Amino acid sequence: MQLESVQGASDALAAQGYLADRQLAMAVHLAAVLEQPLLLEGEAGVGKTEVARALAAATGARLIRLQCHEGIDLHHAVYDWDYARQLLALRAAEGGVDEGELFSRRFLLRRPLLDAVEADPELPVVLLIDEIDRADDEFEAFLLEFLSDFAVTIPELGTIAARRRPIVLLTSNRTRELHDALKRRCLYHWIDYPSPERERQIVAARLPGVPEEIATRVVAAVARLREHGDLYKLPGVGETIVWARALLALGDEASLEETLGVALKVHEDVLRVLERGVLEGV
Numbered sequence: 001m002q003l004e005s006v007q008g009a010s011d012a013l014a015a016q017g018y019l020a021d022r023q024l025a026m027a028v029h030l031a032a033v034l035e036q037p038l039l040l041e042g043e044a045g046v047g048k049t050e051v052a053r054a055l056a057a058a059t060g061a062r063l064i065r066l067q068c069h070e071g072i073d074l075h076h077a078v079y080d081w082d083y084a085r086q087l088l089a090l091r092a093a094e095g096g097v098d099e100g101e102l103f104s105r106r107f108l109l110r111r112p113l114l115d116a117v118e119a120d121p122e123l124p125v126v127l128l129i130d131e132i133d134r135a136d137d138e139f140e141a142f143l144l145e146f147l148s149d150f151a152v153t154i155p156e157l158g159t160i161a162a163r164r165r166p167i168v169l170l171t172s173n174r175t176r177e178l179h180d181a182l183k184r185r186c187l188y189h190w191i192d193y194p195s196p197e198r199e200r201q202i203v204a205a206r207l208p209g210v211p212e213e214i215a216t217r218v219v220a221a222v223a224r225l226r227e228h229g230d231l232y233k234l235p236g237v238g239e240t241i242v243w244a245r246a247l248l249a250l251g252d253e254a255s256l257e258e259t260l261g262v263a264l265k266v267h268e269d270v271l272r273v274l275e276r277g278v279l280e281g282v
């Protein structure tokens, strides 16, 4: 299979337009052969989520995504009961339904983790647990348990174990540190901003036919903004791509300064960059 070598993993991702450096390709390769979850950390916009998408597409796997958020719990992540339909069933039967029937699969709503556990073992799955740093401690503790046995317990139905382990990617923007226990369970890779050379290649891969001078200029501008340091929010690779598209669409008349809103989304950041002439000479 493609993921059985580092080069294979790298090629598979590249075929989906995702350019991974060797360390990332190695991490993906190891996650596949060791069947261990891979935790990807990095600033927003460095391509963490996209790894999962590219990996699923490359391997013909189904991508199951759990987007974490504040307050996420089992009802969002694993299963819930379809209360509205239960109520209808109760009414229709005028009270003559027994509880076992109400809490049967007929009324079960499958959320991403149960979906992954019950997936057909013939069809590969990539499970993406995205932005886990947004979830709270309790949910992280639950995940730790989930990742160790790939099973979920529904009191009314019993324990359901996965028949095949999916490839699991977790991402974190590192808005907080994750627990050691969870990290120990995972392989770990930090995704950095790409080098200018690599970022030009990414722009070319994502926007085939983009003139080289536009790619070079945008990549240099983005590098300046990132180096500038004291901005609230640094532009990610996605912003670089959109900026190149914007310049391409506007043609000759567009300047970097005028189109700064494509890359920076905090008003103070835009003002600071203009005042200090950060982009001068790019």
Ligand SMILES: Nc1ncnc2c1ncn2[C@@H]1O[C@H](COP(=O)(O)OP(=O)(O)O)[C@@H](O)[C@H]1O
Pocket: 017, 018, 019, 020, 042, 043, 044, 045, 046, 047, 048, 049, 050, 051, 171, 202, 205, 206, 236, 237, 238, 239
């Ligand atoms: N190495 C890469 N190769 C190709 N595209 C990339 C790469 N890194 C980032 N991108 C692009 O940048 C965008 C932002 O990536 P994303 O995965 O959403 O970032 P994150 O999840 O880290 O915030 C994506 O749309 C993707 O197309």
Ligand SMILES: [Mg+2]
Pocket: 045, 048, 049, 050, 130, 171
């Ligand atoms: Mg993301």
